[in-house]
Amino acid sequence: MTFLDGVKVALAVAAAIAGLALIRGPSKWKRLLGYNLVSAKITMIIIILAVSSGNTFYLDIALIYVLLSYIGIIALADYIVERNKKDKVNRPPGRLRLATHTGPINRFESTTLEPHGDAENIAAIKTVSRDYPEGINHVE
Secondary structure (H helix, E strand, O other): OOHHHHHHHHHHHHHHHHHHHHHHOOOHHHHHHHHHHHHHHHHHHHHHHHHHHOOOHHHHHHHHHHHHHHHHHHHHHHHHHHHHHHHHHHOOOOEEEEEEEOOOOOOEEEEEEOOOOOHHHHHHHHHHHHHOHHHEEEEO
16 A cells, blocks of 8 residues: 555545535534535545546546536535525514523523513513623524
């Protein structure tokens, strides 16, 4: 096994690990990052294959793959952004999480209020926003 074969194996393992981010990513953006990592590792494997075999045709393949991968990443990112815009328009109003300072630094109490507009919720929101303007966080 030559040094370049070892590098190819290491890159294949790195691509497999990045593939886990592509498959398991908790968010769309983490999946997109996983796709970007996998495509970069595959490109490096193709380039090392070109160097080790001495065949320049593999460099052409790597160049085409990089260009298609870049276009795919831009298209997926644009799709995710547009999808998020549509989801925000069609989404019902979210809940408000009210965090109030209860003692030592960085210790907060959190309360979640549903947006029903009843008098208790409105009074609580007004009280917390007056007393703790930095303690209101919008959720969803």
